[in-house]
Amino acid sequence: MMSKLFLFVVFINCGHCANILGLYFHAGKSHHILGEMLLKELATRGHNVTMASPFPLKEPFPNYTDIHLTGILEDQLARESMFMKMNKGHALVGVNDVLELTRAQTELTLNHTEMGKLLKSGTKFDVIIIDWFMNGAILLYGTLFNAPIIPIASHGTTHLANSIVGNPSPPSYIPNTMLPFPSNMTFFQRMVNGLVTIAYNVMGHSNAQYHQALLEKYFKNVPSLDELKNNVALVLSNGHYSFESARPFVPNIIPVGGFHVQKAQKLPQDLQEYMDEAKHGVVYFSLGSNMKSVLLPKEKQQEILKAFAKIPHKVLWKWEDDKLENKPDNVMIRKWFPQNDILGHPNLKLFITHGGLLSTIEALHHGVPVLGIPIFGDQKANIPNAVSSGYAIQLELADLDETTLGKALDEILNNGKYHENAKKRSQLLHDRPMSPMDTAVFWVEHVIRHKGAPHLRNLGNYLPxxxxxxxxxxxxxxxxxxxxxxxxxxxxxxxxxxxxxxxx
Structure with a gap:
């Protein structure tokens, strides 16, 4: 009887299982983190997950199968110098480099032998979850596998997320994510915002034409990109009003910002002791997964170290090398740190960051004040947003030296308002009817239950x-x-x- 009951329970549970494909070919690790976290959670809840990406898991995970897309990560590593180039100039500087990168990665995926094997295998999927980042051609997989697509907008509720589902984004009060403008823009800022929005729309049209040609290069009788948008069920946006300005949402764009952040765990013993024993607290410094500290000019590196040497706090610096010349005794370097667990330690006093959206959300989740040094992309908007919310100070890389960094450190470490404002914003991020992960899972399963959820689609998205x-x-x-x-x-x-x- 017990055996029969067990088999019955397994049968009932499997009746709710779905086959889910994750397609995360962009070589940016921060993008992949979001997809991996959601797919692992779906696997934990009994779904069968297949993930195609350049970042296979180091250890097996139940119900989770990796397809390793080789060649993509190697291509991006060869282009590392582009990140420093993008630090200079206006909002359009470096866009061509990013377009070239995403186009190359898209083509490598479309033509990848592993993706070809998957198509020939005849495997059926109930839904496909993709990273949405200027890679329109990838929507073809919704047609090839006859499955609805859910893009995750790792960059938040930006023009990229809005365009695919027709979400309104009036440039009169919603700043472009590449511009450091507040919501209550001046006349001049609104004018610039409008012109930049037009420029991005023009580039988006040009990029769509490129991706259409890319599809026709590798596949026969392909639909147009506008037709392929019909495969999109909804968008999960890595956004939230606690760090984005208030804005409209159509029913099939769901803000789930912060779903990747987990409860802080106990650190490895040496790090735990290092932070526990820090009499004046700890400062954590990281420039993220794409931009590396070792890429900073050497004179900047030394200026930073001089400023660190003058504070009584201990410093953890994510440094992608074994040695750092003239490193003071209060600085510990490592190629990798468990960032979320460090940010959640009660003795952490400050996070020095490039302002990537995932890092910004993690700091906000744990209520940690931020000293931002934006390098490129949405970082140049994320940090000004944090500054206007009162929990951050911004420094430009060009102005960074011992004096400017020293003044910023003194202000933010010794003025309690930054910590208080970080806690207030953190409360907004946490104050939701459902956790962001539960929300994301609910909507993925909603799309599966309702066969693509066509009832959520905004008809305005199909109008010229x-x-x-x-x-x-x-x-x-x-x-x-x-x-x-x-x-x-x-x-x-x-x-x-x-x-x-x-x-x-």
Missing amino acids: WYQYLMLDVALFLVTIVTIVGFVFTKICCFICRKKKEKKE
């Missing part, structure tokens, strides 16, 4: 731009008014002329 903006209606009304006005004028002229003829 001139219809969406009602320009055709405006033109029609102007034409009608013009014709009526012309006819009325002609009639009046005719009547006046007749009256004049009668008088004569």
Whole structure:
């Protein structure tokens, strides 16, 4: 009887299981972290998960199968210098480098032998979860596997997330993610924001044409990218009003910012003792997974060390080498640190960061003040947002030296308002009816249950731009008014002329 009962329970549970494909070919580790965390949670809840990416798991995980996409990570490592290049100039600097990178990674995936094997295997999937980052051609896999697609927008609720589901994003009060503007923009800022938005739309159209040509290069009789958008069920946005300005959402864009952050665990013994015994607390410094500290100019490295040597705090610096010249005694370097667990330690006083969105969210989750040194991309908007929320100070890389860093450290470490504001914002991030991970899982399973959830789609996403903006209606009304006005004028002229003829 017990055996039969066990088999019955297994049968019932398997009835709710789904086959899920994760497609995370972008070589940015921060992007992959989001996909891996969600897919692991889905696997834990009984779903069968397959993940295609350049980052296979180091240890086996139940219900989780890796497909290793080789060659992609190696390609990105060869382009590391682009990150420092993107630090200089305006919002459009470096965009071509990023486009070239994502196009190369997309082509490597479309033409990858492992993806070809997966297609030929005949494996069926109930849903496909992808990283959405200027890689429109990847939507074809929804058609090839006959499965709905859920993109995860690791960059938050930006123009990339909005465009795929037709979410409104008025440039009058929603700043472009590449611009350090507040929501209450000045006239000049609104003008710049509008022009940059137009520029990105033009580049987006050009990029779509490239991806269309890429599809036609490797596949026959492919649909257009506009048609492939029909495969998109909804978007999970790595955004939230605690760190993004308030904005509208259509039903199929779901903010789940912070779902990757877990409860802080006890650190390895040496790190635990290092932080526990820090009399004045600890400062943690990391420039993330893409931008590396060793890429900083050597003079910047030495200026940073001089400033660290003058504070009584211990410092943990994520340094991607075994040696660091002139390192003071209060600085510990390692190629990798368990960042989330460090940020959750009660003795951590400050996080010095590049301002990547995942790092910003993790700091906010644990209520840690931030000293931001934005390098490129959305970092240049994330840090100003944190500054305006009162829990951060910003330093530009070009201005970074012993004096500027020393003043910033003194201000943020000795002024309690930054810590208080970080705690207040942290409360906003945590104050939700469901945890962000439970929310993400619910909507993935909702899409599976309802076969792509077509009821959530915004029909405005399928209108041509001139219809969406009602320009055709405006033109029609102007034409009608013009014709009526012309006819009325002609009639009046005719009547006046007749009256004049009668008088004569």
